[in-house]
Amino acid sequence: MSSAVSRYFTSSIGRKQLIALTGLGLCGFLVAHLLGNFTLFIGSDAFNIYAHKLMSLGPLVYIAEAGLAAMFALHLGLAIKMTIENKTARGQKYYMKTRTGRGETLMSATMPYTGLILFVFLILHILQFKFGPVYNTEVDGVFMRDLYRTVVEYFQSPLNTAWYVIAMAAAAMHTAHGFQSAFQTFGFNHGTWTPKLKILGIAYAVFVAGGFAAVSIFLHVKGA
Amino acid sequence: MSDATANMTIYLKVWRQASAAAEGKFVDYKVDHVSPDMSFLEMFDVLNDQLVKKGEAPIAFDHDCREGICGMCSMMINGKAHGGEKGTTTCQLHMRKFKSGDAIVVEPWRAKAFPLVKDLVVDRSAFDKIIQAGGYTTAQTGNAPDANANLIPKTVADEAMDAAACIGCGACVASCPNGSAMLFMGAKISQLALLPQGQPEAPRRALNMVKSHDELLFGNCTNHAECEATCPKEIGLEHIARMNREYTKATFTYHEKVRGGDGA
Numbered sequence: 001m002s003s004a005v006s007r008y009f010t011s012s013i014g015r016k017q018l019i020a021l022t023g024l025g026l027c028g029f030l031v032a033h034l035l036g037n038f039t040l041f042i043g044s045d046a047f048n049i050y051a052h053k054l055m056s057l058g059p060l061v062y063i064a065e066a067g068l069a070a071m072f073a074l075h076l077g078l079a080i081k082m083t084i085e086n087k088t089a090r091g092q093k094y095y096m097k098t099r100t101g102r103g104e105t106l107m108s109a110t111m112p113y114t115g116l117i118l119f120v121f122l123i124l125h126i127l128q129f130k131f132g133p134v135y136n137t138e139v140d141g142v143f144m145r146d147l148y149r150t151v152v153e154y155f156q157s158p159l160n161t162a163w164y165v166i167a168m169a170a171a172a173m174h175t176a177h178g179f180q181s182a183f184q185t186f187g188f189n190h191g192t193w194t195p196k197l198k199i200l201g202i203a204y205a206v207f208v209a210g211g212f213a214a215v216s217i218f219l220h221v222k223g224a
Numbered sequence: 225m226s227d228a229t230a231n232m233t234i235y236l237k238v239w240r241q242a243s244a245a246a247e248g249k250f251v252d253y254k255v256d257h258v259s260p261d262m263s264f265l266e267m268f269d270v271l272n273d274q275l276v277k278k279g280e281a282p283i284a285f286d287h288d289c290r291e292g293i294c295g296m297c298s299m300m301i302n303g304k305a306h307g308g309e310k311g312t313t314t315c316q317l318h319m320r321k322f323k324s325g326d327a328i329v330v331e332p333w334r335a336k337a338f339p340l341v342k343d344l345v346v347d348r349s350a351f352d353k354i355i356q357a358g359g360y361t362t363a364q365t366g367n368a369p370d371a372n373a374n375l376i377p378k379t380v381a382d383e384a385m386d387a388a389a390c391i392g393c394g395a396c397v398a399s400c401p402n403g404s405a406m407l408f409m410g411a412k413i414s415q416l417a418l419l420p421q422g423q424p425e426a427p428r429r430a431l432n433m434v435k436s437h438d439e440l441l442f443g444n445c446t447n448h449a450e451c452e453a454t455c456p457k458e459i460g461l462e463h464i465a466r467m468n469r470e471y472t473k474a475t476f477t478y479h480e481k482v483r484g485g486d487g488a
Contacts, residue, residue: 004475011434012404012444013471082444089403089443091336095239095250096329098303102310103450104401111446181447187472189465 013185015078020182022075027179027204029068030171034211040219044148045139052144076119083112107177114170121167128154155219164216172209176202230259232324234267238283239331244340250329260320264307265290265297267319284343290315292456295391298398299344300331305395305454313393313456333398337405337440348394350440351408357436358429359412361421374420387415389457396451396459402443407451409437410464417470427478430470 008014036054039046055061129150137146155161179201180194188194234255241248255271262270265287272282288294297314301307307317322328332340337350388411396407413430416422422429445464452461 004479007431007435008475010438011471012406012438013434013468014475016444016446017468017472082446085441086402086404086443086446089336089441090334091403092334092340094300094303094334095331096300096303098308100304100308100399100450100453102453103399104448108446108448109401177447184447184461184465185445185468187465187467187469189462191462 012082015082016185019075019078019082020178020185022071022078023178024182025071026068026075027175027208029071030175030208034208037212037215040148040151040215044137044146044152047148047151048137048139048144048146051147052139052142055145072122076115079112079115105177107173108181110173111177114174117167117170118174121163121170128160152219152223155216156223158220161216161220165213168209168213168216171212172205175208176205179204229261230257232258232260232319232322234258234319234322235325235327236271237327237329238344240283240343241332241340242281243342248340258319258324260318262319263290263315264299264301264317264319265315284341284345286345287315292316293391295393295456298333298346298348298394300329300333300398302329305333305399306393306456308454311456311458313391316456333394335394335397335403335442337403337442338394338397346394348392350442351392351394351405353440354405354409354433354436355412358425358432359416361416361425363421376419380418384415384418387411387418387459387463390415390455390459391457393456395454395456397442399450399454400443400445401448401450402446404443404445404451405437405440406442406445406464406467407455407459407461409433410461410467411459413467413470414463417466426470427474430467430474431478434467434471 009018036050039050129147132150133153135146135149136143137149138144155164180198183189183194183197188197236253236255237250238253239248240251253271255267255274258267258270265285268283268285275282286296286298288296290297292313292315295313297306299306299314301314301317306312306314307321309317309321330344332344333346333348335346338346338348340346390408390411392408394408397403397405400407413426413433416429417426447461449461452459
């Protein structure tokens with residue numbers, strides 16, 4: 001039994017299925033996160049109440065955070081190992097290697113790099129917001145953290161906004177390949193559905209990354 | 225060469241390496257009197273004739289059938305496996321696809337699992353090892369079974385045949401940015417998994433072949449699809465997907481200790 005488990009977790013197919021599974025899990029998280037961010041369009045109270053409600057879920061928050069951290073760590077760790085293996089599998093580099101134009105895309109070729117940008121972004125993102133400047137406010141007699149002010153102050157800087165938008169472009173590229181790729185990895189491949197899934201993946205990438213970027217630009221313009 | 229149509233001049237940059245241990249380098253050659261009707265390999269024959277007459281060592285390259293079915297003619301041509309024409313092996317690539325005066329870079333397959341032997345020749349026996357790990361059926365010998373004893377739908381037979389078209393040339397590995405052999409292995413697993421003759425051993429086959437693939441230091445598939453684009457037999461990613469399904473199914477349903485202790 002344990003041999004079957006260890007075989008799966010160390011095999012090329014087992015590992016990439018885990019990368020695919022955690023990747024799709026993180027894709028789901030991004031949607032939830034984005035929907036929450038849309039309250040920033042409404043105003044300070046809406047966003048602060050949303051953030052306060054979310055954080056007052058208590059132990060559920062810690063469970064969700066631990067789950068996300070585990071998914072992210074697994075995704076990152078396995079992807080790094082896979083990328084190193086893939087680089088060494090070539091051995092001597094080609095003097096000339098050209099794409100056929102029918103396979104590899106800019107999105108698929110840059111997965112390790114866009115992934116790395118997202119990793120750096122994530123660390124900074126948590127430091128800048130969750131562990132960023134703490135202000136307090138009162139909404140309808142309830143005291144809560146004024147996370148809205150933290151966010152608005154951050155996006156007043158054009159550099160911060162530009163970095164955020166660049167990171168979201170990386171997210172778009174990463175998920176545009178990753179989303180549809182995950183299904184192939186699980187073994188879903190169908191003449192009719194696969195092309196539709198690829199379109200859905202691009203739509204997802206544009207919606208999510210575009211949504212986050214739109215919020216950041218909105219706040220920058222509003223705050224400036 | 226007195227053929228009036230043999231009027232192309234090609235400038236080649238070819239990887240020369242005397243042995244696996246020797247230092248390799250690119251050498252430039254000018255090939256005159258190339259006919260547009262020649263195959264890429266025939267152009268190499270012309271060049272090698274010239275080299276032999278000059279007392280130089282001819283360029284070693286693999287070739288056999290020269291009709292696109294043996295899978296020997298492995299060459300990276302201008303950065304593309306077999307030259308990158310759709311569904312074409314190097315032997316079926318004609319010089320009419322080039323222009324007189326063209327400079328062409330020719331390299332061997334580059335993969336850790338395919339060690340270089342000489343010049344453009346690489347050792348592809350890693351593929352044989354993957355096949356030995358499970359790419360077969362344990363058939364009973366005896367009289368040929370009745371043709372209608374195993375009913376197989378035409379569509380299934382066709383799909384198995386599409387997978388079986390793999391000639392093991394290694395273009396998938398050579399063109400894969402990750403040096404992965406998943407398309408080769410996917411084709412081999414697919415052709416047997418689709419047919420009743422291959423199904424009894426399908427779980428063990430998937431597990432053992434993937435294990436062998438990984439041990440041979442081929443890379444991991446990240447779904448770039450360069451393999452599919454350069455496969456001279458146009459084998460598609462759906463066969464990799466089937467392999468992924470077979471592997472997953474085997475992982476979660478197959479148990480080594482089969483009832484009856486048949487040694488499976």
